[in-house]
Amino acid sequence: MTPALLRRSYVEATPRERIEALADTGSFREILDPFERCSSPYLAEQNIVAQRDDGVVIGRARLAGRDVAAIAVDGRFLGGSIGEIGGAKIARALERAGEGAFLLLDTGGIRLQEANLGLLAIAEICDAVFALRERAPVVAVIAGSVGCYGGMSIVAALCSHIIMSRVGRFGLNGPEVIEQEAGIGELDARDRPAIWRATGGIRRVEQGHADTLAGDDLDELAGALRAAFAAEPNRERLSLERLRRCFAQEAPA
Amino acid sequence: MRGSTWARALLEAPCDAGGFPPSVAVCDGTIAGHAYRTVAIVPNPAARFPRARSGEFGLDEGLAVASAVRGAPAGAALISIVDVPGQAFGRREEAAGISLALAASVAAYVDERRHGRPLFSLIVGKAISGAFLAHGMQSGWIGALSDRDVEIHVMPAASVARVTRSSAAEVARVATVVPATARDIATFASFGAVDAIFDVADANAPEPNEIEAIRAAIDRAREAGLGIRAPLERLDGPQAARRALAREVRARIDEAW
Amino acid sequence: MQRIVVERAGGVPVSRRAHVGAVASGNLEVLCEPAGAGARITVETSVDGYEPVWRATLERFLERNPIAATIEINDFGATPAMVSLRLEQALELAR
Numbered sequence: 001m002t003p004a005l006l007r008r009s010y011v012e013a014t015p016r017e018r019i020e021a022l023a024d025t026g027s028f029r030e031i032l033d034p035f036e037r038c039s040s041p042y043l044a045e046q047n048i049v050a051q052r053d054d055g056v057v058i059g060r061a062r063l064a065g066r067d068v069a070a071i072a073v074d075g076r077f078l079g080g081s082i083g084e085i086g087g088a089k090i091a092r093a094l095e096r097a098g099e100g101a102f103l104l105l106d107t108g109g110i111r112l113q114e115a116n117l118g119l120l121a122i123a124e125i126c127d128a129v130f131a132l133r134e135r136a137p138v139v140a141v142i143a144g145s146v147g148c149y150g151g152m153s154i155v156a157a158l159c160s161h162i163i164m165s166r167v168g169r170f171g172l173n174g175p176e177v178i179e180q181e182a183g184i185g186e187l188d189a190r191d192r193p194a195i196w197r198a199t200g201g202i203r204r205v206e207q208g209h210a211d212t213l214a215g216d217d218l219d220e221l222a223g224a225l226r227a228a229f230a231a232e233p234n235r236e237r238l239s240l241e242r243l244r245r246c247f248a249q250e251a252p253a
Numbered sequence: 254m255r256g257s258t259w260a261r262a263l264l265e266a267p268c269d270a271g272g273f274p275p276s277v278a279v280c281d282g283t284i285a286g287h288a289y290r291t292v293a294i295v296p297n298p299a300a301r302f303p304r305a306r307s308g309e310f311g312l313d314e315g316l317a318v319a320s321a322v323r324g325a326p327a328g329a330a331l332i333s334i335v336d337v338p339g340q341a342f343g344r345r346e347e348a349a350g351i352s353l354a355l356a357a358s359v360a361a362y363v364d365e366r367r368h369g370r371p372l373f374s375l376i377v378g379k380a381i382s383g384a385f386l387a388h389g390m391q392s393g394w395i396g397a398l399s400d401r402d403v404e405i406h407v408m409p410a411a412s413v414a415r416v417t418r419s420s421a422a423e424v425a426r427v428a429t430v431v432p433a434t435a436r437d438i439a440t441f442a443s444f445g446a447v448d449a450i451f452d453v454a455d456a457n458a459p460e461p462n463e464i465e466a467i468r469a470a471i472d473r474a475r476e477a478g479l480g481i482r483a484p485l486e487r488l489d490g491p492q493a494a495r496r497a498l499a500r501e502v503r504a505r506i507d508e509a510w
Numbered sequence: 511m512q513r514i515v516v517e518r519a520g521g522v523p524v525s526r527r528a529h530v531g532a533v534a535s536g537n538l539e540v541l542c543e544p545a546g547a548g549a550r551i552t553v554e555t556s557v558d559g560y561e562p563v564w565r566a567t568l569e570r571f572l573e574r575n576p577i578a579a580t581i582e583i584n585d586f587g588a589t590p591a592m593v594s595l596r597l598e599q600a601l602e603l604a605r
Contacts, residue, residue, distance in 0.1 A: 014532070031506055031509045031510060032502070032505060032506060032509065033529070034529050034539070034541055035527055035529070035541060035543070036505065038502060038505065041498070042431045042433065044511055045427065045430050045431055046417075046427055046431070047511055047556050048556060049511070049533050049554050049555060049556045049584045049585060049586055050533070050584065051532060051533040051539055051584060052529075052539060052541060052582075052584065058506070060510065074532060076532035076533075076534035076537065077532055077533050077534060084433070084498055084499055085498065085499075085502055087499075088498075088499040088502035088503055089502060089506065091485065091503075092502065092503045092506040092507070093506065095485070096506065096507070096510045110382070110407045112407065112408065112413065112416060112417060112434075113417075113427075113431070113434065114431070114433045114434070115406055115407045115408075115433050115434045116405055116406065116407070116433045116434070116435075116441055116444065116446075117433040117444070117499075118407065118433075119382065119385070119386065119390075119405075119406075119407055120390075120444060120446055120484070120496075121499070122386060123386055123390040123391065123484045124484045124485045124488075126359050126363065126386065126391070126484075127363055127391065127483050127484050127485060128485065130359075130360065130363045130364070130367070131367070131483075150382075150383070151382070151383060151386055153352035154352055154355050154356045154359055154383065154386060154387070156352070157352050157353045157355075157356030158356050158359065158360060170350075170352065171347045171350075171351075171352060172340060172346070172347065172351045172352045172355065172383060173340065173342050173346075173347065173351075177342065178342050178343065178344060178347065180412065180415065180416075181342040181412065182304060182342050182343060182344075186304070186342075186343060186344055187343075187344045187347075198344065198347055198348040199347055199348070203348075204350070207350060209350045209353055237353065238319075238353060238356055238357040238360050240316055240319055240320055240357060243315075243316055243350075243353055243354065243357060244316060246349055246350060246353075247312045247313070247316070247349045247350075247354070249349070250312075250345045250346075250348050250349035251301050251302065251345070252301065252302075252303065252345070
């Protein structure tokens with residue numbers, strides 16, 4: 001167990017640093033980097049400055065020697081939300097993936113400012129994940145401070161393996177959205193312990209909704225990622241029988 | 254109950270396929286001699302999850318749709334009748350893992366389509382966010398009614414202004430310059446996402462000639478093999494002129510890969 | 511939305527491209543590329559009304575670091591101190 005002082009935090013690392021740390025050393029080659037200036041043309045109109053990689057980093061990397069697609073959503077830009085360009089990057093990277101893909105999902109889901117283009121992109125990504133996982137590992141890592149929400153949580157649920165850290169959260173609607181739509185009686189978005197108890201990594205792995213629990217530690221996550229690639233895909237996560245049992249536990253008495 | 258109305262009307266058959274909760278209407282019938290199953294989500298005020306009583310796509314709906322899709326009769330094509338205000342927003346839903354309910358539904362649709370079962374969708378009302386992702390967006394052919402209640406978006410209109418901390422007027426203005434944020438069916442169709450739009454007098458009361466037109470269109474689409482098209486196939490083709498940026502991104506990735 | 515351009519003649523070209531930061535609240539993204547001659551910094555910011563502060567910060571940076579480079583800044587309300595930090599980080603990587 002790495003002493004605390006030597007641990008390198010995933011939460012504090014940038015998306016590129018995360019990919020570099022998780023992939024085989026020096027193997028990552030970014031595609032459509034910020035200098036390609038492939039960024040959203042829809043944001044200036046809404047008084048938002050566009051980030052040059054549209055908040056998504058993709059490229060090719062090696063993982064334990066395998067030629068894989070590396071995908072990381074940048075939770076810092078507009079909450080890691082998915083727009084037309086970022087969505088297209090993810091989908092095409094999945095289609096081009098050789099021997100699998102890993103997705104670092106720090107994302108709130110669809111970018112409101114691009115609404116239906118984000119929606120279309122996520123439908124395409126769902127299909128691309130499904131197609132790739134028929135022949136290769138597709139591993140989601142949910143370990144950032146934004147968590148994995150919205151349409152991208154559906155994408156994560158379709159993956160062959162999900163790794164979470166204790167920091168990570170995995171849900172469909174974020175606590176603020178629930179409080180807004182259903183009122184504070186339904187959920188208090190400021191009750192952080194309750195939120196993590198319900199949707200955090202520890203709970204999700206306990207439920208069988210995610211597969212592996214790791215600490216906020218790049219080296220530990222790198223090990224977990226390699227193990228996930230070598231493991232059998234999880235075919236039970238979306239089993240209707242299993243889900244029926246899980247959901248019954250949450251039904252009001 | 255617009256969803257079940259259309260689910261029945263399209264097949265001229267009762268929605269009595271058994272084993273589904275009251276919020277999911279499942280009908281089996283034929284169009285031009287070919288077998289179809291229609292699936293619709295409808296309000297269920299007695300649903301066991303209080304946050305899923307007004308037609309939302311919740312935990313039970315995800316399981317039921319997945320089950321209806323995978324259990325459709327051999328050789329039957331599927332028609333998703335879409336009128337869903339969104340996914341269920343609730344603490345129980347989040348604790349239970351509603352993302353997986355939606356994913357189970359998506360997986361069922363994608364799996365069946367990839368194994369050769371044609372998928373069609375008919376948007377008759379709201380098609381919002383995760384609910385639409387889970388029920389309707391994976392179809393190879395998507396039709397819609399031209400009706401003012403038909404809207405496609407990722408969030409209810411009132412919430413958009415709140416979340417973006419802007420006014421309803423500003424949201425409306427943005428919709429005119431950023432078509433992706435518009436809610437109407439014509440604009441959504443301009444992205445190549447909709448294959449046919451049907452005029453109807455009253456979306457709550459389909460008339461025989463209206464039903465016939467849609468049945469004929471679905472039959473033609475089935476003949477043309479459109480039901481098994483994957484979402485990404487929509488990107489190439491004349492109707493997808495407005496997806497040029499996505500195509501460009503893909504081409505540039507291909508060059509560099 | 512405001513665009514600000516600051517230029518300075520002469521300078522020594524940086525060796526390579528560099529990219530730092532992100533467009534998050536209080537943060538900025540910096541793209542730095544070698545140029546033949548002169549420095550040109552283009553700022554895109556969603557916080558209007560601080561042009562004099564930008565000019566002062568960027569001119570001071572170029573005074574201290576007479577480079578020939580094309581620098582693009584995408585800003586979301588960073589403080590001058592943060593702007594200077596990011597520019598220093600970019601320069602470190604670009605040398």
